[in-house]
Amino acid sequence: MRYLVTGGSGKLGLHLCAKLECVAPSHAAFDILDKTALVRSFERYDVNAIIHLAAISDQKLADSRRDLAYAVNVIGTRNIADAANRHTIPLFYISTDYVFPGISGGYRETDPPAPANFYGWTKYAGELEVRASGCEHLVIRTSFRPDAWGFPTAYTNVMTSAELARCVTHCHVRGILHVGTPTKSFYDLARRRHAAIEPEECSDPCFPKRRDLNIDRWLAIRGTTPGT
């Protein structure tokens, strides 16, 4: 399989591109907002599938530049989904646990999204664009586990189920899929890589503390014990 990866220079993109056979044009070479250029350049890439990562993923930036976040995360996704549909190429759209409010955790694919912030809303709207385009697609909701924990402390009471979107190559299913590892706190996650990390309680009432996803469908597809 040869993949066209949008947003290949980003955090997730760099990781994925190191593992997959792909073409990952830069933002400058392949601006997902430039519909005309996108249609033109699309013809050049001989690919079997698209992994769409390009986004405004910084939540503070998404909030302060709502126009930009809406354009890239919603309209840009629409452009990519339309192209996928036109070229009958399957699309993997990387979405996020932020489509849920982060209150009760254990969210299933069938649970109704109710994003807690503007970033989450734009990613959910991106999901709807993918679905409306009619292209063959898999929406992968996941969270990201950085190789290095960039802080001296990590929250003990914020739960996650982080795993990189390694399912792309495993998946022949379509629709929505939650991908992750068993639920754990940020602290448990961080101290695997840095034993000296200090525990901290998150006291911000607005911070979504139960963002963990129910991953039963993913486990059934993988058919093996997941990463921890």
Ligand SMILES: NC(=O)c1ccc[n+]([C@@H]2O[C@H](COP(=O)([O-])OP(=O)(O)OC[C@H]3O[C@@H](n4cnc5c(N)ncnc54)[C@H](OP(=O)(O)O)[C@@H]3O)[C@@H](O)[C@H]2O)c1
């Ligand atoms: N990081 C996470 O924790 C996480 C968790 C779940 C899901 N996701 C999703 O995974 C995807 C990747 O996240 P990430 O953390 O890797 O993001 P990132 O590091 O912020 O990278 C975003 C990428 O999008 C590109 N981009 C932005 N606007 C573009 C445009 N108009 N046209 C083409 N490319 C554009 C950026 O290129 P330039 O830098 O050159 O502008 C960059 O390569 C996003 O869709 C995000 O919502 C991320």
